[in-house]
Amino acid sequence: VKRFLVALFGFLTLRRRRKPPEPAPTEPEHRGAENAVIVLLLLAGLCGAAFVFFYATSSISNQTQWLGLSLGVALGLVATALIVLSRTLLNEEESAEDYPSHEHPAEQEEIEQLVEQTGSRFTRKGLLKAAGGAAAVGVGAALVAPAASLGPVAGTGSLYDTPWKRGKRLVDVRGRPLAADAIETGTFYTAFPEGASRDEIASPLVLVRLDPRELRLPAARRAWAPGGILAFSKICTHAGCAVALYRKPTFAPIDPRPALVCPCHYSTFDPARGGDVIFGPAGRPLPQLPLEIDADGNLRAAGNFSGPVGPSWWGVRMRGPGNPSS
Amino acid sequence: MRRLRLPIVLLLGALAIAGIAHGQPPSGISRPSNETGVSQLELGAELYAGNCASCHGVAGRGILSNATHQGVGGIRGRGPSLRGVGAQAADLYLRTGFMPLSNPGERPYRRRVLFSDREIRALVAYVASLAPGPGIPHVDPAAGSVSQGFQLFTEHCAGCHQSVAEGGYVTDARVPPIKQSTPTQIAEAVRTGPYLMPEFSKRQISDAELNSIVAYVQASKHPEDRGGWGIGHIGPVPEGMVAWAIAGIALVGLCVLIGERVKA
Numbered sequence: 001v002k003r004f005l006v007a008l009f010g011f012l013t014l015r016r017r018r019k020p021p022e023p024a025p026t027e028p029e030h031r032g033a034e035n036a037v038i039v040l041l042l043l044a045g046l047c048g049a050a051f052v053f054f055y056a057t058s059s060i061s062n063q064t065q066w067l068g069l070s071l072g073v074a075l076g077l078v079a080t081a082l083i084v085l086s087r088t089l090l091n092e093e094e095s096a097e098d099y100p101s102h103e104h105p106a107e108q109e110e111i112e113q114l115v116e117q118t119g120s121r122f123t124r125k126g127l128l129k130a131a132g133g134a135a136a137v138g139v140g141a142a143l144v145a146p147a148a149s150l151g152p153v154a155g156t157g158s159l160y161d162t163p164w165k166r167g168k169r170l171v172d173v174r175g176r177p178l179a180a181d182a183i184e185t186g187t188f189y190t191a192f193p194e195g196a197s198r199d200e201i202a203s204p205l206v207l208v209r210l211d212p213r214e215l216r217l218p219a220a221r222r223a224w225a226p227g228g229i230l231a232f233s234k235i236c237t238h239a240g241c242a243v244a245l246y247r248k249p250t251f252a253p254i255d256p257r258p259a260l261v262c263p264c265h266y267s268t269f270d271p272a273r274g275g276d277v278i279f280g281p282a283g284r285p286l287p288q289l290p291l292e293i294d295a296d297g298n299l300r301a302a303g304n305f306s307g308p309v310g311p312s313w314w315g316v317r318m319r320g321p322g323n324p325s326s
Numbered sequence: 327m328r329r330l331r332l333p334i335v336l337l338l339g340a341l342a343i344a345g346i347a348h349g350q351p352p353s354g355i356s357r358p359s360n361e362t363g364v365s366q367l368e369l370g371a372e373l374y375a376g377n378c379a380s381c382h383g384v385a386g387r388g389i390l391s392n393a394t395h396q397g398v399g400g401i402r403g404r405g406p407s408l409r410g411v412g413a414q415a416a417d418l419y420l421r422t423g424f425m426p427l428s429n430p431g432e433r434p435y436r437r438r439v440l441f442s443d444r445e446i447r448a449l450v451a452y453v454a455s456l457a458p459g460p461g462i463p464h465v466d467p468a469a470g471s472v473s474q475g476f477q478l479f480t481e482h483c484a485g486c487h488q489s490v491a492e493g494g495y496v497t498d499a500r501v502p503p504i505k506q507s508t509p510t511q512i513a514e515a516v517r518t519g520p521y522l523m524p525e526f527s528k529r530q531i532s533d534a535e536l537n538s539i540v541a542y543v544q545a546s547k548h549p550e551d552r553g554g555w556g557i558g559h560i561g562p563v564p565e566g567m568v569a570w571a572i573a574g575i576a577l578v579g580l581c582v583l584i585g586e587r588v589k590a
Contacts, residue, residue, distance in 0.1 A: 187526055247496050247523075256498040266497050279497050
């Protein structure tokens with residue numbers, strides 16, 4: 001890296017010492033530059049439109065890469081157009097002359113003529129403006145389009161469509177049913193709904209077992225943790241990362257209490273208090289899933305989550321859970 | 327100038343004393359005077375009484391109550407019971423230098439081991455003799471598969487320890503790197519769950535799977551840096567910062583080029 005930086009620095013300084021090629025101020029060349037600017041701006045507008053297209057069609061593969069490429073190329077083209085514009089078409093000549101006194105209106109007129117002549121390298125101002133407008137519209141649309149993803153502000157009902165309902169069996173990573181007796185304290189487990197897609201945001205669960213005497217669940221959730229086994233959505237309510245950290249005290253009187261922690265921004269949830277946030281940027285508790293133990297001793301869901309699963313935005317946060325857990 | 331001489335001398339003296347004090351071990355180990363003459367179990371019991379009992383109580387019963395109990399050396403401590411933890415936990419805590427703590431409220435992190443090898447063996451035997459508990463686990467990384475180990479490490483360990491075992495943070499505590507740990511220590515930690523770490527039973531991670539995990543951690547100690555520079559192996563954040571630094575320089579260079587005055 002050091003060598004690379006030295007090389008880059010050397011390149012820049014050498015580049016400065018060399019005399020830049022002087023543009024010959026002939027008419028046809030300006031014409032060519034003007035055409036180049038128009039083409040560049042139109043292409044930039046096109047790339048902006050392409051970004052909106054890629055954004056709207058989620059079915060294409062490598063969507064993220066296409067989005068980045070189209071927006072990057074669009075901005076690069078605008079930049080190139082501006083560079084060409086400033087280098088070739090804007091008049092940078094400086095001419096110094098004594099300002100004539102008011103007594104010589106003829107001379108003043110002459111200067112005004114001179115000023116008017118400068119900056120008249122643009123021959124097709126209208127077309128240039130149109131191209132600029134196209135670029136602005138295209139790139140502007142590309143910048144505004146992502147606002148469409150700010151979410152369903154009006155209805156959050158679809159967020160309760162989860163694979164979990166009463167009687168759904170919990171299985172481990174290998175698809176084996178989880179027996180309640182196999183769940184030990186001092187550790188954590190990942191679980192999924194039996195026979196449902198694991199890619200769905202509401203599928204993965206994190207399971208912990210606490211001493212039932214330590215539980216401080218809300219009154220309505222008294223029966224949700226049979227034998228002290230608690231199940232929460234594994235998706236952090238802040239930015240949607242997997243809540244992959246569990247800390248458990250070795251010596252409870254001194255050590256910090258048990259907590260589920262998200263590795264992305266350290267949102268920390270208290271399982272004993274129904275997933276309440278005790279630290280970090282998460283704005284609402286980790287959704288809890290009510291559990292029950294069936295006749296075979298396996299864990300099953302006893303309903304749906306206590307709140308919407310996944311990352312938050314204003315539409316989710318402002319609404320209460322209001323979940324029909326049946 | 328003359329007036330300043332005394333304070334300067336005093337300051338230098340204080341600094342020298344502070345330096346000497348800092349150079350001392352954080353806490354002394356109380357040893358029996360005739361260490362070589364006693365049997366292993368006796369030595370273990372004596373070392374326990376002198377260095378551990380102030381927090382872990384008489385015969386490893388732990389000091390759980392809030393009542394101020396003044397132990398050996400006037401240390402007022404509270405600590406968990408050691409009955410049933412077995413040789414597994416004792417060997418881990420002593421060989422990593424987690425224990426003894428110089429202050430009962432301190433967090434157990436890896437530090438210089440203050441006991442000799444014979445003393446550690448004696449203490450481990452003593453703790454194991456208190457009540458039946460798990461012995462020191464046997465691991466065989468050669469029998470494990472690195473790729474399976476990577477998968478299991480990602481699933482169970484990487485959340486806290488990072489994917490190349492560099493360690494990190496959990497709320498309220500530091501997660502240690504595993505680079506200095508021996509295969510046996512890794513296995514002990516997985517089964518014991520020291521401090522805030524969860525413990526993993528054989529039902530969760532079988533012995534064969536543990537072999538693979540250890541094989542992966544051993545492999546991760548010398549990762550292949552295809553880019554030439556690992557940047558601490560702590561993931562995308564430092565990599566992104568380096569990328570930003572290079573991109574920033576390139577952008578500044580580009581601005582210089584753009585802003586260069588054209589000689590008319």
